[in-house]
Amino acid sequence: MFETAVFCVFGAILLFAGLRVITARNPVHAALFLVLAFFTASAIWMLLRAEFLAIALIVVYVGAVMVLFLFVVMMLDINVERLRAGFWKNLPLAVAVGGILVAEMTAILAGRYFGAMPSTEPAGYSNTRALGGILYTQYAYPFEIAAVVLLVAIIAAIALTLRQRKDSRRQDPGEQVRVRKSDRLRIVPMKAESHDPSRAADNAPEGANK
Amino acid sequence: MTDWLLSAAQGTFGQVWGPVVYQTVLNLVLIVAIIVPLMLGVAYLTLWERKLIGWMQIRIGPNRVGPGGLLQPVADGLKLFLKEIILPAKANKGLYVLAPVMALMPALAAWAVIPFAPDVVLADVNAGLLYLLALTSLGVYGVIIAGWASNSKYAFLGAMRSAAQMVSYELAMGFALVVVLMVSGSLNLSDIVEGQGKGRFAAMGWTLLSWNWLPLLPMLVVYFISGVAETNRAPFDVVEGESEIVAGHMIEYSGMSFALFFLAEYMNMWLIAALTVLMFFGGWQAPVAVAPFTWLPPIGWLLIKMFFVVSLFLWIRATFPRYRYDQIMRLGWKIFIPVTLVWIVVVGVWMQTPWSIW
Numbered sequence: 001m002f003e004t005a006v007f008c009v010f011g012a013i014l015l016f017a018g019l020r021v022i023t024a025r026n027p028v029h030a031a032l033f034l035v036l037a038f039f040t041a042s043a044i045w046m047l048l049r050a051e052f053l054a055i056a057l058i059v060v061y062v063g064a065v066m067v068l069f070l071f072v073v074m075m076l077d078i079n080v081e082r083l084r085a086g087f088w089k090n091l092p093l094a095v096a097v098g099g100i101l102v103a104e105m106t107a108i109l110a111g112r113y114f115g116a117m118p119s120t121e122p123a124g125y126s127n128t129r130a131l132g133g134i135l136y137t138q139y140a141y142p143f144e145i146a147a148v149v150l151l152v153a154i155i156a157a158i159a160l161t162l163r164q165r166k167d168s169r170r171q172d173p174g175e176q177v178r179v180r181k182s183d184r185l186r187i188v189p190m191k192a193e194s195h196d197p198s199r200a201a202d203n204a205p206e207g208a209n210k
Numbered sequence: 211m212t213d214w215l216l217s218a219a220q221g222t223f224g225q226v227w228g229p230v231v232y233q234t235v236l237n238l239v240l241i242v243a244i245i246v247p248l249m250l251g252v253a254y255l256t257l258w259e260r261k262l263i264g265w266m267q268i269r270i271g272p273n274r275v276g277p278g279g280l281l282q283p284v285a286d287g288l289k290l291f292l293k294e295i296i297l298p299a300k301a302n303k304g305l306y307v308l309a310p311v312m313a314l315m316p317a318l319a320a321w322a323v324i325p326f327a328p329d330v331v332l333a334d335v336n337a338g339l340l341y342l343l344a345l346t347s348l349g350v351y352g353v354i355i356a357g358w359a360s361n362s363k364y365a366f367l368g369a370m371r372s373a374a375q376m377v378s379y380e381l382a383m384g385f386a387l388v389v390v391l392m393v394s395g396s397l398n399l400s401d402i403v404e405g406q407g408k409g410r411f412a413a414m415g416w417t418l419l420s421w422n423w424l425p426l427l428p429m430l431v432v433y434f435i436s437g438v439a440e441t442n443r444a445p446f447d448v449v450e451g452e453s454e455i456v457a458g459h460m461i462e463y464s465g466m467s468f469a470l471f472f473l474a475e476y477m478n479m480w481l482i483a484a485l486t487v488l489m490f491f492g493g494w495q496a497p498v499a500v501a502p503f504t505w506l507p508p509i510g511w512l513l514i515k516m517f518f519v520v521s522l523f524l525w526i527r528a529t530f531p532r533y534r535y536d537q538i539m540r541l542g543w544k545i546f547i548p549v550t551l552v553w554i555v556v557v558g559v560w561m562q563t564p565w566s567i568w
Binding site for chain 2: 028032035051052055056058059062063064067068070071074075126127128171173
């Protein structure tokens with residue numbers, strides 16, 4: 001009973017946040033509502049006792065992806081009028097895509113909800129351990145392949161942006177660290193200067209004795 | 211005592227709501243029991259910071275308010291309470307008010323899973339370490355929302371710097387914790403501490419040498435330095451950068467809204483100190499299991515170790531000049547992350563050999 005009530009509250013917040021993501025005029029607000037949506041989704045997963053997935057969602061999406069997303073959105077100077085120009089033209093397509101999404105999700109979720117619910121776990125059951133057990137034994141090869149694909153994508157992304165401009169002036173920290181005193185400082189042997197007070201007055205800058 | 215309270219609650223609120231009320235009230239009391247000492251700790255950390263850095267720089271530090279300056283934090287708090295909270299023109303009102311809350315919330319919520327002594331923990335959850343990783347990654351929102359919402363270029367520059375810096379160092383920190391997780395085989399913080407009390411040296415009474423700091427020394431260094439960077443403390447405090455961007459994300463804040471950022475920063479320092487102690491210095495365990503050392507209660511050892519680590523933060527601040535921004539990024543991405551990745555492999559191989567000590 002209590003869990004159902006909590007689920008309803010979270011579900012309402014999630015729907016509200018999701019709606020605000022697409023209706024908010026300010027893109028920064030939209031991004032922050034997306035953060036709220038992720039957070040609420042993670043709370044609902046927590047309610048289903050999938051704590052590893054719930055926390056992973058927060059660590060990955062809320063903690064890293066959305067921060068960088070906000071980082072970019074905040075720096076944009078977005079003209080709201082121009083963004084809304086094609087709204088009515090694109091609406092039919094958007095509604096069609098949204099409708100298909102809803103139908104697909106209903107098909108998947110309804111099947112699980114009306115079927116048998118998973119029984120309660122035995123004592124000492126660790127979600128993380130169970131997930132790791134399946135991921136690294138039964139699905140070890142697909143998992144490794146996914147990892148390699150991601151690695152290739154990372155390297156490709158870096159390689160695409162890595163172009164050396166000839167006219168750029170940049171510092172090489174390694175070189176800076178390797179600098180020794182002898183590279184920068186030259187000790188010149190000089191004779192000691194005399195400490196005659198009458199001559200020291202001559203050397204004083206103008207206006208000092210006024 | 212607790213049974214009696216439970217039955218009293220059942221008598222007053224009925225069979226169904228009695229246990230619910232009892233649990234809620236009990237948890238609230240426990241939360242207050244953690245928050246109040248924590249707030250005091252934060253208040254006196256500001257004084258200790260000024261005193262310690264004062265002594266290091268051959269000054270006296272605050273000594274006017276109260277005996278030896280002991281009431282200085284109270285005076286500071288009072289002053290901040292009485293100041294007006296100014297809302298900058300064209301600031302985004304809702305987010306401007308939300309930002310300090312977003313900074314403080316994760317710093318407070320993280321304490322729920324910190325074990326202070328055996329079985330003395332508010333929420334003994336299995337995924338405690340993950341929960342901490344998630345919450346510490348939320349701290350950056352307070353800073354970037356503050357920077358954007360205050361409609362000021364200095365605040366915004368500070369927010370940009372912090373977003374990049376905190377996300378980068380989170381990775382190194384996370385990987386360092388993965389190594390700890392590998393050797394303890396648990397995400398539960400109490401289990402991680404208990405695991406450090408076992409081993410050849412611990413059996414001989416030298417618990418000190420069984421703690422994670424010795425076999426995982428490079429991870430300790432990476433974790434602690436990343437912790438300093440994550441809390442935006444000197445020498446990584448380019449986010450505030452008084453000399454370049456005046457005070458970064460909190461420049462437009464005044465009075466208590468400014469104080470909340472300050473509270474969050476110092477609370478995060480205590481949190482990183484607590485985590486360093488729990489992960490690497492055996493938590494509440496006494497360093498040597500012989501008579502005079504075991505007299506102190508476990509929580510006493512935890513607090514002593516935390517105090518030492520927090521003082522290390524201040525010592526670093528008093529010693530090193532501020533990093534240049536590109537050097538901060540280089541340290542995080544090109545040194546710490548490769549070091550942690552290599553050490554994950556090293557420890558993984560080590561654990562499979564007959565010489566494994568875990």
